[in-house]
Amino acid sequence: MSRTAPIPVTLLTGFLGAGKTTLLNRILTERHGERIAVIENEFGEVGVDNELLLGSDETIVEMNNGCICCTVRGDLIRILTDLAIRREAGLIDFARVIIETTGLADPGPVAQTFFADEDVARCYKLDAVVTVVDAMHGAAQLDAHGEARAQAGFADRLLLSKTDLAEPAALAALTARLRAINPRARLMDAPFGNAPLDALLDVRGFDLDAILEVAPDFLTSHHHHHQDDIGAFVFEAERDFDGARLEDFLGGLVMVYGNDLLRYKGVLAMAGRPERIVFQGVHMMMGGTPEGVWPAGQPRRSRFVFIGRNLPRELLERGLTGCLQKPVPAAEVGQ
Template identity: 60%
Template sequence: MNTRPKLNYPVPVTILTGFLGAGKTTLLNRILTEHHGRRIAVIENEFGETGIDNELLVQADEKIVTMNNGCICCTVRGDLVRILGELSDRRENGDIHFERVIIETTGLADPAPVAQTFFIEQDIAENYKLDAIVTVVDAVHAHQQLQEHHEAQEQVGFADRILLSKTDLQEAEVVADLETRLRAMNPRAPIKRVHFGETELFDILDIDGFNLDDILKIEPDFLQDVSHEHEDDISSFVFRTDRELDAARILAFLDIMVRDFGNDLLRYKGILNIAGCDKKVIYQGVHMLMTESFGNPWQDGEAKASNLVFIGRNLPKQDMLEALESCQVAA
């Protein structure tokens, strides 16, 4: 008996965007781990030299991972068109099954080139339909990000839904002022406050929110095939080591780094192997706001390595790498 599920086309797609550190990965974690009964393919990408988010999101090395709740996680290593084509082919062949797609863009991305894909690529347009662009906005840093970065403005302007995160860390009048600013920038998009990604999926999936006519009013050249470039003064670098790190020294380094370069640190995150700790230690931060948490225990036979990625403006890369080298425990 043929048990292959009936395939419906086109597959609805949600683009999840938001500036660095806004909380997109937290929301994706909820989608990938909650038993919501929906089969979702998640395509995740990050600006930088290493896939730190891939480990924060799921503990696996494969490019495509099937989760116990029916979700699929796919880490983008190449062209989006190719990845979508591969997913569509495997869905047709019965290798994997999903009913909708969520694409997380890098925090430095203008969402326009991603959205363009579903209109200017014929094969993609036949198999997928852009359902909505959902933008996560960081209530703590949004005013500064909107002032300094065109990408942050574009993310808000293109949004069909706006999720306002970290409101509990900001004064009420500042949040209210931010909401007023966001409504002025994009009166089309409803705004919802969220805490650690806790939002109902029906608020962001299958909402039929993307309206091409509205987007053409914002950006008349939207359907032209144009490329996107990052700001020249923004760059990323990675620190990797197989040696254990001293807890006191790494904490002192992070405190000094935040104190001296916090304004220019757009995003920093990493999974660390701390001497004397049997769990992975996860550091994440945006500007001056830094959090520390414990991840999964190191598994028997697993290579214990530390990876820290920094994304920022005009950072003293060599000085920071040398300081991190000094945090290693002597061999």
């Protein structure tokens, strides 16, 4: 199963009826020259989405009788492993995988699969979470369903479907709300699944070697009328982190709040390390890797982003501040 570099995987989420299958059809019929393995998750003994996919010679695997994020997660590992074995043996050929989850799935546990299982982690690399949001019904779904809020908060790409049917004012309000829930995700209109493929594939949203890009308005305070339980917190610092203190703090943090931490990611300056440390976590799983030295003339400025459910912002602020190296007293400077 080591014939090539890890196979990129796109996790396609979105609430019921948002337009995931329409988007998937769009991707499969585009002339991109790649074969794609599709894993479909359906409730019930007989799935229907497979029949809705346009005729193609792609490899399509259905997972029935459960939600991909809970009871059949073991089946996901089995299917991914089996696909990799068959690909290595030359029985099938595909360049990437798209997993379409049921509309009720929390994408967090699915994403953890690619870090928790050694065989899966060796053969695959989770590229991005793409979430489709219904422009007509999205606001009501966000109000009523925690799964819809989690899907929005976890996304690397947020695609608005049915924008041609939505009232302009309602669409503007929904867009503002999604940006407040997840300001790090790129948000795009995608009526009828029309979105540029280069914005959906090879996103590197889960690549530890990718530099965290913060949009110009990322640090702007967001004020809106909805008290969503999913939100973002950004921490910036000019001083280096103390590695041991940061490890202790984050370890305790995930023990208490791990289930509510959807995504946390950052580019960090660590004391005694010349490299930038790219750090990310999913729920209770986290890790970091060096990503080149800080460029000459660029300040060693850390940025840490947390997206989660009812985040304890004051605790995060105090705890992360306490993990920074103590400033050198003015009297000692130059000695």
